[in-house]
Structures are given as structure tokens and as C-alpha cells.
Amino acid sequence: MQTVTITSIREEIPGVKTFTIAGEDGAPIPYTAGQFVTFVFNHHDKEERRSFSISTSPVHDESLSFTVKRIDNGAYSRLLTDRAAVGDKLYTSGAAGLFTLPADTSRYRQFLFFAAGIGITPIISLIKTILHTLPQKQVTLIYSNRSKEETVFYEELQRLLQKFPENFKVEFLYSTSFNLSRARLNKALLPVLLREYLVVPNDEVLVYVCGPFAYMRMVIWSLEEAGIPDDQIRKENFNTNDRQVHKVEPPDKGTHVATIKYNGGTYSFPVAYPDTILQAAKKNGLTLPYSCEVGRCGSCAARCTAGQVWLSYNEVLMDTDLKLGSILTCVGHPVNGDVTIEA
Numbered sequence: 001m002q003t004v005t006i007t008s009i010r011e012e013i014p015g016v017k018t019f020t021i022a023g024e025d026g027a028p029i030p031y032t033a034g035q036f037v038t039f040v041f042n043h044h045d046k047e048e049r050r051s052f053s054i055s056t057s058p059v060h061d062e063s064l065s066f067t068v069k070r071i072d073n074g075a076y077s078r079l080l081t082d083r084a085a086v087g088d089k090l091y092t093s094g095a096a097g098l099f100t101l102p103a104d105t106s107r108y109r110q111f112l113f114f115a116a117g118i119g120i121t122p123i124i125s126l127i128k129t130i131l132h133t134l135p136q137k138q139v140t141l142i143y144s145n146r147s148k149e150e151t152v153f154y155e156e157l158q159r160l161l162q163k164f165p166e167n168f169k170v171e172f173l174y175s176t177s178f179n180l181s182r183a184r185l186n187k188a189l190l191p192v193l194l195r196e197y198l199v200v201p202n203d204e205v206l207v208y209v210c211g212p213f214a215y216m217r218m219v220i221w222s223l224e225e226a227g228i229p230d231d232q233i234r235k236e237n238f239n240t241n242d243r244q245v246h247k248v249e250p251p252d253k254g255t256h257v258a259t260i261k262y263n264g265g266t267y268s269f270p271v272a273y274p275d276t277i278l279q280a281a282k283k284n285g286l287t288l289p290y291s292c293e294v295g296r297c298g299s300c301a302a303r304c305t306a307g308q309v310w311l312s313y314n315e316v317l318m319d320t321d322l323k324l325g326s327i328l329t330c331v332g333h334p335v336n337g338d339v340t341i342e343a
């Protein structure tokens with residue numbers, strides 16, 4: 001955990017503000033394009049966490065900034081957008097998340113982004129990073145909003161379009177548009193846009209999707225229908241409030257010992273079902289990184305180096321991550337014996 005200071009605040013559109021933060025003595029906070037920062041705060045005497053995607057790119061040493069949309073009745077988004085001021089201190093567990101670029105991008109010749117509303121935040125960070133570091137790649141953004149006036153980063157995207165006319169394309173979609181064939185993104189329009197904008201074979205494109213839940217479900221379904229393999233579609237889910245209990249049970253409900261290597265220390269404790277590894281860690285005084293606690297954000301991602309961890313839910317890890325031993329401690333249970341985890 002660290003305390004950071006707000007160093008600047010900019011209003012993007014009414015109700016949406018970008019906050020730049022710095023660490024102690026103004027030190028920059030390390031981050032990767034596409035990640036988010038999680039803040040910890042007190043609400044009615046209870047510790048709460050909220051995450052915000054980073055909207056800047058580290059390639060030009062841009063200081064870490066995140067962009068917040070005010071939610072009516074929202075506890076933390078209103079605190080930030082209505083009351084936060086330059087100089088205010090925030091408490092954070094730092095940057096995390098897996099909605100990032102792959103280490104090896106050589107397989108992909110095109111990056112295709114689908115964003116709706118405030119879902120643009122991690123995507124603009126990725127777009128700026130690709131345009132400035134991988135100039136040979138094609139970058140396409142399909143960006144849905146109610147209107148041009150409600151489009152966050154409209155001017156910045158126009159500047160990028162002017163700077164990279166050869167390899168950057170944007171389709172702005174406005175749900176209030178009179179041209180109904182190019183208004184709300186739907187199952188009929190998406191294949192039309194793919195025919196227009198997808199300029200490489202299906203196995204050479206990497207797709208990123210971020211927006212409201214129903215939007216993401218429709219986009220992912222349509223992409224799969226169009227033959228884009230599931231492992232080439234990355235998604236970031238902002239709404240983790242649905243804490244619906246997933247009634248799947250592990251194949252083994254026995255108590256097993258988890259040995260966790262974290263921050264230079266090694267900690268061992270029993271994990272007894274129904275506790276997850278994260279819950280057992282908390283009970284034993286070890287606070288590991290986390291945010292949503294429901295397998296949807298990736299904050300708690302860790303690596304299992306010995307034994308077997310069973311996940312009750314997983315919206316973030318891909319098959320390739322799982323094969324490399326990645327797990328989520330918030331939904332992870334040790335099964336068939338003890339486990340060793342690097343967090």
C-alpha cells in the first residue's frame with residue numbers, strides 16, 4: 001500500500017475528470033499500458049476498494065493518470081469528481097491488471113479496439129502505446145457514445161488520427177445519430193464494421209473490449225460468430241458489483257496448506273473451504289493485492305508454482321495464462337494437496 005498525491009485534475013466532459021497522481025516526493029508511479037489502480041477508502045467504517053483504469057501511456061513518461069465518470073449515488077466516484085482537489089492524498093495498492101499488451105506482439109498485425117463510454121480509459125492507454133512503439137501495426141478503434149459532446153478523449157483521438165493517418169482509424173458511433181445504420185453497435189452492424197476495418201486474416205488480429213456488461217457480451221458473441229478465436233479477445237469489466245454467488249463447488253473441499261511468497265516474505269497457513277486463498281490470507285494477517293473479490297478484475301492474479309488451485313470463477317485469465325500457472329487468489333481454493341503460490 002502507498003499514499004499518493006493528486007498533482008492535477010482536468011475535466012474531460014461534464015461528469016468525467018482525469019486525475020494525475022505521484023508517489024512520495026513526486027516520484028512517478030510505475031505502470032503498464034492498460035492496467036488500473038486500486039484505491040482503498042473508508043465508507044461507513046468499512047474498508048472499500050475501487051479500481052480505475054489508467055488513461056495515460058508510459059511510453060512518453062506520462063505520469064500516471066486515471067479518468068473517473070461520476071456515478072449517481074456512487075460513493076467513491078462522486079467523492080473524486082465532486083470534492084477531490086490537487087494536493088489531496090489517496091491510498092492505493094498500485095497498478096495491476098492483465099488488460100495489457102502481450103509480451104510478444106509479432107503474431108498480430110492489427111489491434112482492434114471496441115470501447116463504449118468510459119470504457120475508453122484503458123483502451124486509449126493501449127492505443128497511444130502501440131502507435132508510438134509499434135508503428136508497423138494497424139490500430140482500429142470502434143468507439144460508442146451517446147453523442148460527440150459526451151465522447152471522452154474526442155480531441156486527443158483527433159490529434160492521434162492526424163499524427164498517424166496511415167495506421168490509425170476510428171469509427172465514432174453515436175446512439176443519438178439520425179443515421180440508424182451507424183448508431184448503436186449491434187449484432188447486425190458489427191459484421192459490417194469488421195468487413196470494413198479488419199484488414200488482416202482472423203488469426204493476425206488481437207481484439208480488446210471494454211464497456212458496459214451487455215455491450216461487451218454482444219461484442220464478444222459477435223466476434224466469436226465472425227470466427228475470431230476466443231484467445232484473441234481480451235476484455236475488461238468495470239462493473240464488478242454483481243456479487244452473485246456462483247454455486248460451483250471445488251472437487252475437493254479438504255483443508256490444505258497454502259505457502260505464499262509475497263513481498264520478499266514467505267507465509268504458510270491452512271485454507272479451509274469455503275474460504276478462498278485470499279480470505280484465508282486475510283484471516284492470517286496477510287493482505288494480498290485484491291479489488292473485486294469475484295474473479296473479474298485480475299488484481300489478485302498470482303502464480304501457483306506447486307500443487308493445484310481450483311478457481312470457482314474466472315473472467316480474466318486466458319487459457320495461456322492458466323497453462324503458465326496463473327491463478328486468482330480471490331476465487332482460488334487449493335485442491336488435492338498443499339500449494340505454493342507466488343503473489
Ligand SMILES: Cc1cc2nc3c(=O)[nH]c(=O)nc-3n(C[C@H](O)[C@H](O)[C@H](O)COP(=O)(O)OP(=O)(O)OC[C@H]3O[C@@H](n4cnc5c(N)ncnc54)[C@H](O)[C@@H]3O)c2cc1C
Pocket residue numbers: 036050051052053054066067068069070071072073074075076077078118121122236237238239240241292297
Ligand atoms: C478493473 C476496473 C477498472 C475500472 N476503471 C474505471 C475507469 O477507468 N473509470 C471509471 O469511471 N470507473 C472505472 N471502474 C469502475 C469503478 O471502479 C467504480 O465501480 C465506479 O466508479 C463506481 O464506484 P462508486 O463507489 O462511485 O459507486 P458504488 O457506490 O460502488 O455504486 C453506486 C451505484 O452505482 C452502480 N454502479 C457501480 N459501478 C458501476 C459502473 N461501473 N457502472 C454503472 N453503475 C455502477 C451500483 O450498482 C450502485 O447502484 C473500473 C472498475 C474496475 C473493476
Ligand code: FES
Pocket residue numbers: 289290291292293294295296297298299300301316328329330331
Ligand atoms: S480481486 Fe478481482 S479477480 Fe480477484
